[in-house]
Amino acid sequence: MNSDLEHHRKIIIAANWKMNILPSESKALAIASTDTEWPEFIEVIICPPFTHLPLLQSLVADRIHLGAQNCHENQAGAFTGEISAPMIKDLHCDYVILGHSERREIQANENLESRILSAIHCGLKVIYCCGESISHREANTANEFIRMQLQHDLFNLPEEILKNIVIAYEPVWAIGTGKHAIPQEAQKMHAFIRAVLSEKFQVEDIEKLTLIYGGSVNSSNVDGFSGIPEIDGVLVGGASLKPQEFKSIIQSFAKNKM
Numbered sequence: 001m002n003s004d005l006e007h008h009r010k011i012i013i014a015a016n017w018k019m020n021i022l023p024s025e026s027k028a029l030a031i032a033s034t035d036t037e038w039p040e041f042i043e044v045i046i047c048p049p050f051t052h053l054p055l056l057q058s059l060v061a062d063r064i065h066l067g068a069q070n071c072h073e074n075q076a077g078a079f080t081g082e083i084s085a086p087m088i089k090d091l092h093c094d095y096v097i098l099g100h101s102e103r104r105e106i107q108a109n110e111n112l113e114s115r116i117l118s119a120i121h122c123g124l125k126v127i128y129c130c131g132e133s134i135s136h137r138e139a140n141t142a143n144e145f146i147r148m149q150l151q152h153d154l155f156n157l158p159e160e161i162l163k164n165i166v167i168a169y170e171p172v173w174a175i176g177t178g179k180h181a182i183p184q185e186a187q188k189m190h191a192f193i194r195a196v197l198s199e200k201f202q203v204e205d206i207e208k209l210t211l212i213y214g215g216s217v218n219s220s221n222v223d224g225f226s227g228i229p230e231i232d233g234v235l236v237g238g239a240s241l242k243p244q245e246f247k248s249i250i251q252s253f254a255k256n257k258m
């Protein structure tokens, strides 16, 4: 593995199925997409819709981790239509995605901090998403915007949360558009995110934090990302619904992080 990065940071490859695939199709897709080898330092996570989670539980023992795509900030109560972190945990999930830009559009930043705390409180790890919109990119204010997101969502949380968070840098303009960030741009943003976090958290904890990229990653561009030491994995949407694509993405990280 890359010199001093050995066992330093976990590599995460997460599939975000969003609102796709029927429950009855989910097990076959999960099996086909992960029908390949990967070394221990890589964690492969499947994040299907809530309805599919019970059907995928049996795969968890086979080195695949399960994640949900959101959770409520309360552990239980009169919240019709919501799903709580303990419910997700009870279905053998290890992860929950929080702050995805598609959720932020519906939910704004509402209670993100409480949702992160609620998830971590019951033993889940959080894949926390941040990223600038096209207007921030064009106005050259992406850094300021991301600093604001990190300060707002994470800076009031206790130091220990860093052990249970994976940060996904997902520029909104790259999600589902086929226009991925240039890997070197993502690399710069990852360095910037670590620098912002160091204003609040301990450097040793930030060093261990897994920071992944998301936005139109596929088999043809993944080598650009997996070859960069600062990029510790990817959050994959569209390409995670195609088994061959997702397997190639796993294989690229397995090869380039050795």
Ligand code: PGA
Pocket (backbone or CB within 6 Å): 016, 170, 174, 175, 176, 177, 178, 214, 215, 216, 217, 235, 236, 237, 238, 239
């Ligand atoms: P995409 O989605 O790979 O389809 O761009 C990524 C995401 O939304 O996490």
